[in-house]
Every structure is written in C-alpha cells, then in structure tokens.
Amino acid sequence: MKYKISLFLLLTTVLFSCQNENEKRLAENAKEAKKKEAIFNNINKGWTFLDEPINEISESQLNSWTEWREFMKEIGEKPRKTIGAFQKKSAAISKKAMALNNNIPAQFNQPQIKSRISILITKIKMLDLFIHLSKIPDDKVVFLIQEINKELISLERQMDKIVEKAKIPKEQGEEDFLRMLDTTRAIPSSAPPLDKNIPKVE
Numbered sequence: 001m002k003y004k005i006s007l008f009l010l011l012t013t014v015l016f017s018c019q020n021e022n023e024k025r026l027a028e029n030a031k032e033a034k035k036k037e038a039i040f041n042n043i044n045k046g047w048t049f050l051d052e053p054i055n056e057i058s059e060s061q062l063n064s065w066t067e068w069r070e071f072m073k074e075i076g077e078k079p080r081k082t083i084g085a086f087q088k089k090s091a092a093i094s095k096k097a098m099a100l101n102n103n104i105p106a107q108f109n110q111p112q113i114k115s116r117i118s119i120l121i122t123k124i125k126m127l128d129l130f131i132h133l134s135k136i137p138d139d140k141v142v143f144l145i146q147e148i149n150k151e152l153i154s155l156e157r158q159m160d161k162i163v164e165k166a167k168i169p170k171e172q173g174e175e176d177f178l179r180m181l182d183t184t185r186a187i188p189s190s191a192p193p194l195d196k197n198i199p200k201v202e
Contacts, residue, residue, distance in 0.1 A: 039138040041084050043131070046142030047086065051076030062159070065105050071096040087131050094128040097121045107166065108187055116155040123148050148155045 051072050062068050074096045079085035100117050127144040130137055 041137040049075040
C-alpha cells in the first residue's frame with residue numbers, strides 16, 4: 001500500500017513538473033513570437049527606399065545604364081509578409097548594387113561617381129549582413145535604409161552636377177588649354193639634381 005501511494009505521488013510530481021515546463025515553453029514561445037512580430041513591424045515600417053530620380057536630368061541620362069535601372073527597380077519593390085521576404089530582397093538589392101560598377105556611362109565614369117557608388121555598396125552590404133543575423137537589430141536596419149537613401153541622393157546630385165557642367169559652353173581655346181594641362185601633368189618632373197661642384201654663371 002505504501003508502495004502504491006509513493007508511486008502515485010511520484011507520478012503526480014512528474015506530471016505537475018511536465019505541465020510547468022510546457023507552460024514555461026509556451027510562454028517563452030509567445031514572448032519570442034511577439035518580439036519577432038515587433039522586429040518585422042519596425043522593418044516593414046522603415047523599409048522605404050527613394051526609387052525615383054530626384055531630377056529629370058539624371059533620369060534622361062541614365063536610361064541607357066541597364067544596371068542602374070535594374071537596381072532602382074529592385075529597391076522600388078517592397079517585400080511583404082515575412083522577415084524571410086525582407087532577407088531575400090536585401091540579398092537581391094546587394095547583388096544589383098554590386099553590378100553598378102559595370103558599364104558606367106562614359107559621362108559618369110569619374111572618381112566622384114565611383115567613390116559614391118562604393119559607399120552605397122558598402123552600406124547595402126551592411127544592411128544585408130544585419131538583416132541576416134539570428135537576432136536582427138531592427139533599429140540598425142532602419143537606420144541603414146535611411147543612410148542608403150542619403151547616399152542615393154548624394155550620387156544623383158553628383159550626376160546632375162556633371163550633366164549641368166557639360167551643358168556650359170566652353171570658351172574659345174579652353175579645350176587646347178585643358179589638353180595642354182593634361183600633357184604637362186603626364187610629364188614627370190624628374191629634373192636631374194644640381195651639382196654643387198659646378199660654379200654658378202652670373
């Protein structure tokens with residue numbers, strides 16, 4: 001009889017502890033789900049890229065640059081429903097951004113444009129890295145989206161400056177002068193050092 005009572009108490013204790021464990025696990029799962037939902041909502045709210053050119057000038061000039069058009073199209077399409085969709089979109093944007101180094105139109109193939117593209121690519125890669133972490137820092141993701149938008153504006157403004165500058169008519173002889181400047185820069189300034197033993201002619 002004592003054996004049956006102790007077995008019954010043991011079984012009751014085991015069942016009670018299992019029930020407590022299940023309740024704890026369910027509470028933790030609910031807490032985790034709520035946290036993930038908050039992260040998703042924050043990223044979903046902050047995921048707004050400037051996908052329209054800020055000026056008609058650069059838009060007309062960029063029609064022939066396929067990589068730019070594809071990149072702008074990619075950032076213009078907002079993912080829906082899950083964090084996984086945002087992760088896939090981030091990877092796709094990163095891939096399109098890397099392609100911006102290819103086939104840059106001759107007019108824009110200048111150091112100031114290339115450096116801005118490099119900064120843009122770096123920030124997009126950081127976004128892709130953060131959104132793929134197991135614990136996503138949603139505030140950093142949203143901050144990087146704002147930073148990417150600033151870099152896009154900076155890049156487009158630089159393009160506009162180049163287009164506007166190209167419209168200014170050059171003065172007569174300016175082309176020859178600029179060509180001459182380039183030629184003098186190409187000649188190394190390696191004149192032989194003066195020999196101190198040679199007397200100066202006065």
